[in-house]
Amino acid sequence: MNLVLLFSCWLSFVHLTSTAKILCIFPTISLSHYYIGHSLVKGLAARGHHITYLTQFEEKEKIQNVRSEVLKDSKPDVITEMNFFEMIGQTPFSILFSSVKMSLENTEQVLSDPVVQAALNGNDTYDLVIAEWVQTDALQGIAYRLKVPSVLMTSFVPSILTNYITANPDLPSFMPHVFGNCDQRMNFLERTQNFLLTVVQGLHHKFYYLPEHDKLLHKYVPEAPTISELNANTAAQIFNSNPVINGPLPLMPNMIEVGGIHVELPKKLPEDLQKYLDEADDGVIYFTLGGNLKSKHLPLETRNAILSVFSKFKQRVLWKFEEDLPEKPGNVEIRKWLPQQDVLAHPNVKLFITHGGLLGTIESLYRGVPVLGIPVFFDQLMNMRNAERLGVGISVPYKEFTEEKFFNAINRMLRDSSYSQTVKKLAVLLRDEQVTPVEKAVFWIEYVLRNGGAPHLKSVAHDLSWYQYYSLDVIFFLVVIVAVLIKNYAVNSVANNNHRLRHSGRWGVVKSSYNDRARQFRVHVSCALYPLTVHKQTMGS
Structure with a gap:
């Protein structure tokens, strides 16, 4: 008996620790x-x-058990040279x-890429496909062709933009759309827009959207069912979000939040950078606009305003800038690239100025x-609204940017210790988890x-039509029932009232009174219309 139990445990261990081939x-x-x-x-x-890792960028380090391939039609230079400041002024609807x-163009480019075509039509077998989701539903066809479960990874928060994939509830009263400038606490106008x-x-x-992605899907995977069916069979969707930052949301069990999955332990800084930060007795302000937005694309007027503000502070400023900046003040240090996570980990960094990207x-x-x-x-406005709500940041939207607002915001954050105290408490909350985001x-x-794609975690709501999902058929049925009951009640009330009047001997009096009032009404109408009639006859003659 003990041998059987031991053998069963061994089999379970082998099952739990067996490795898989993942695309x-x-x-x-x-x-x-x-x-x-x-x-x-x-x-x-x-x-x-x-x-097997298919991406737009070449891996800088060799990782054991990973075969990395760069997509042959990859064009990372296109995105790096785009001036995203030209998108200023778009409404949430136009961005949508x-x-x-853009997503349809990108999805077709990926599906037609020789590397992806080789995976679709080659002899390699896999146990699972993990695909990044950025409005790229047609990529679900890859997992279908390979006959394996599909897991989606999304770089931003769960929202109304993504809920249809897992049939998660849409609650616009407190679930902000990622393209809107809102957090969960919306006023009436914001809730209306949302x-x-x-x-x-x-x-x-x-x-x-779905019909166009269906066309793309069947162009490259003709035997596939509809996009909606493939989405309904998604095993899990993983999000780079954390309820500590974004607020708690109602989520299906196959929607997993792993915000901070990319955060790593600090590494040793380059010697010159370490020295620069160590010697900053008054602290350091770190400024970057991220990987897509470029500081070099800032209008000259805005750039000069930023430099003017920096010159008024005693803190050192470390600015990731893609070009030389000879006119910079003495307290500003320009670097074309910086190890961001390692810089932020230095104790002398007092403030991070950012475009508001989630990472x-x-x-x-x-x-x-x-x-x-x-x-x-995009989501930058929402991210900074969340930071303000939490008391760890201030938002100065680019289209509202002025030198005065920028100075006041920096001055306030450096002088008011509540920001630093609150963010340190928040950091403890973010790290207070049973396992790391990666784990x-x-x-x-x-x-x-x-568990074979975990079908038990998928919502039965996928089997409902849209009107059933929102209970519109039930609401319509109940409205009809109530209307019929009201009508019957009104008819019966009139009939009963007439019956009582007839039997009480007052029916003749009531009927005569009714006729008198009708006669008076006709007289009043005739008197009112008489001048018009005379005028019409006069005009006709």
């Missing part, structure tokens, strides 16, 4: 998205899984429409550094592998 696709031309995929791949490879158009954005997106998805914001909060945001578009993501991916 991982992160096709977005953005370094921040690449870093998320890189962290996930490293975590899976450390568990012994064999990963333009992002869909509601309209939700409705417009739902209609746009149903009548344009940089998470890194700063993990390190206990307050954030001053200059958000430009959490790896666990759920292995859970999907162990």
